[in-house]
Amino acid sequence: MTVAPEPKGGPPPIEVRGLRKVFRQTTSGQSVVAIDRLDLTIAPREVVAIVGQTGCGKSTFFDLMIGLEAPSEGTLRIGDKSPHADFDHFRGKIATVFQQDRLLPWRSALDNAKLPLELIGLPEDEQRERALAWLNRLGLGQFTNAFPHELSGGMRQRVAIARAFSVQPDIMLADEAFGHLDEVTAAELRDTFLALARESGSTAILITHQLEEAIGVGDRIIVFGKSAKLLADIHVANWPKEQYALLREVIQATLQNNAPDPRLTQA
Amino acid sequence: MASNELREPVPSFAFPRQTLVSLLVFAAGWEVLSYLAPYLGIPPFAIPSLVKIAKSITVITPIDIVVTLARVIGALIASFVIGLTLAMAMYRSKTLDEYLHPMIRILMAVPVVSWILFAVLWFPGVEFRIGFVLVVVCGPVFLIDTIDAMRSVPRELRHMLQSFRPTTWQFFVKLMLPAIVPTIFTSWKVNISLAIRVVTIAELVGAVTGIGHQLSVAQELFSVADVFAWTIVLVALLFLLEGVVARVEARLLRWRP
Numbered sequence: 001m002t003v004a005p006e007p008k009g010g011p012p013p014i015e016v017r018g019l020r021k022v023f024r025q026t027t028s029g030q031s032v033v034a035i036d037r038l039d040l041t042i043a044p045r046e047v048v049a050i051v052g053q054t055g056c057g058k059s060t061f062f063d064l065m066i067g068l069e070a071p072s073e074g075t076l077r078i079g080d081k082s083p084h085a086d087f088d089h090f091r092g093k094i095a096t097v098f099q100q101d102r103l104l105p106w107r108s109a110l111d112n113a114k115l116p117l118e119l120i121g122l123p124e125d126e127q128r129e130r131a132l133a134w135l136n137r138l139g140l141g142q143f144t145n146a147f148p149h150e151l152s153g154g155m156r157q158r159v160a161i162a163r164a165f166s167v168q169p170d171i172m173l174a175d176e177a178f179g180h181l182d183e184v185t186a187a188e189l190r191d192t193f194l195a196l197a198r199e200s201g202s203t204a205i206l207i208t209h210q211l212e213e214a215i216g217v218g219d220r221i222i223v224f225g226k227s228a229k230l231l232a233d234i235h236v237a238n239w240p241k242e243q244y245a246l247l248r249e250v251i252q253a254t255l256q257n258n259a260p261d262p263r264l265t266q267a
Numbered sequence: 268m269a270s271n272e273l274r275e276p277v278p279s280f281a282f283p284r285q286t287l288v289s290l291l292v293f294a295a296g297w298e299v300l301s302y303l304a305p306y307l308g309i310p311p312f313a314i315p316s317l318v319k320i321a322k323s324i325t326v327i328t329p330i331d332i333v334v335t336l337a338r339v340i341g342a343l344i345a346s347f348v349i350g351l352t353l354a355m356a357m358y359r360s361k362t363l364d365e366y367l368h369p370m371i372r373i374l375m376a377v378p379v380v381s382w383i384l385f386a387v388l389w390f391p392g393v394e395f396r397i398g399f400v401l402v403v404v405c406g407p408v409f410l411i412d413t414i415d416a417m418r419s420v421p422r423e424l425r426h427m428l429q430s431f432r433p434t435t436w437q438f439f440v441k442l443m444l445p446a447i448v449p450t451i452f453t454s455w456k457v458n459i460s461l462a463i464r465v466v467t468i469a470e471l472v473g474a475v476t477g478i479g480h481q482l483s484v485a486q487e488l489f490s491v492a493d494v495f496a497w498t499i500v501l502v503a504l505l506f507l508l509e510g511v512v513a514r515v516e517a518r519l520l521r522w523r524p
Binding site: 066067068087088090091092094095096098100102104105106107115116118119147149167 | 423424426427428429430431432433434437441442445446448520522523524
């Protein structure tokens with residue numbers, strides 16, 4: 001069985017305006033700015049890679065996108081709704097693939113893939129059918145009854161991808177989802193993930209610290225500097241494939257200097 | 268080669284040969300002592316022979332076993348439901364937790380005998396007294412164990428589930444409760460043992476049925492054989508209940524590597 005994307009109106013655009021997130025450290029009581037005045041627009045169905053060094057606020061941005069954190073200032077809106085303030089509105093509309101698979105160890109692969117479908121209250125038959133279809137699609141048809149500890153790291157991450165896609169979300173988020181896998185498995189899963197995201201018409205946002213992954217993945221690469229300030233917003237289509245090595249160098253220099261590299265404007 | 272590698276794998280349900288040997292040695296020692304008691308200046312009733320104990324076992328009244336068992340199981344179920352419900356509420360509400368936690372700690376510090384005396388002084392009905400004592404002793408154990416277990420559920424899993432936007436009920440049913448099942452079973456095992464001991468004392472003090480009451484009768488009759496027989500029943504009950512819990516645990520936790 002194949003999984004045909006359900007007809008839908010398409011994902012809404014994502015608008016970020018003056019977004020600021022400040023945390024207060026429990027021990028010292030000091031304030032830490034994780035995201036500082038971020039402006040960003042992501043069009044429907046775009047595949048965007050966000051790159052940045054450790055501690056630049058990528059994961060905070062991810063939590064704000066999911067709606068688990070509220071902005072300290074500014075707005076983050078998906079369509080006309082806020083993922084935090086209108087939390088329930090986005091049930092079944094935003095899905096996530098995390099760095100670790102985060103499967104529930106007491107559930108089989110099938111039951112893990114069904115989890116978000118149970119949460120949105122689909123009938124049991126439909127849950128099973130959809131989850132099975134996605135597991136088959138990801139090459140796990142023979143392992144639907146296996147528990148997570150019986151699967152390899154790559155297989156577990158496939159289950160996590162099936163779990164995320166099973167709700168056919170408007171927005172798909174991946175937080176360094178392939179970074180912990182070996183290069184071959186990671187490349188294979190990344191390609192599968194992208195193909196599925198494009199086919200299902202979701203807007204996909206991938207957070208990564210690997211430049212090759214960002215260049216190979218996105219329609220756009222957004223480069224975060226320290227305190228999540230936007231250093232560069234690169235449309236990959238503007239760079240011919242033979243200049244990808246240069247693009248990599250330019251992003252690297254941007255990250256190192258925490259300032260946009262002059263060569264970016266030449267593209 | 269390490270010595271461990273040379274060892275035969277231990278079967279999961281190996282026949283307890285050592286246990287049997289130690290029990291036989293104890294029984295033989297007891298039997299010898301019962302014959303020697305008069306020569307050692309010990310009153311004969313104090314160390315009855317195994318035959319006498321066996322005779323006492325044959326006249327045990329099953330209704331008292333059923334009554335005690337029903338009191339234990341009923342009170343454990345009530346304690347579990349109350350403990351789990353309060354734990355879920357305290358997990359959700361920090362304010363409720365801040366108010367209730369000190370009270371729970373105080374309840375746990377009160378000796379069982381005090382609870383029994385309070386129950387006798389406060390409540391007229393025997394069943395309610397025993398139920399009250401069992402619930403007030405076992406309930407806080409369930410509560411503290413479950414709330415601690417809920418707080419230990421990995422943040423990554425909580426974060427994952429929350430990202431799919433569950434309702435509060437779904438959050439507990441899909442994640443928290445399955446995640447704390449191992450702790451719940453440990454808590455049940457601890458509480459079964461506790462409940463058997465508490466119910467015996469409660470029945471001994473203020474009931475006219477049950478194993479505790481029969482122990483009280485045996486004491487009045489100076490029948491050590493009867494005390495032995497009822498004690499054997501209590502130990503057997505404890506093992507039986509623990510065995511049932513272990514079977515259910517093995518079934519529910521079969522996902523564990």
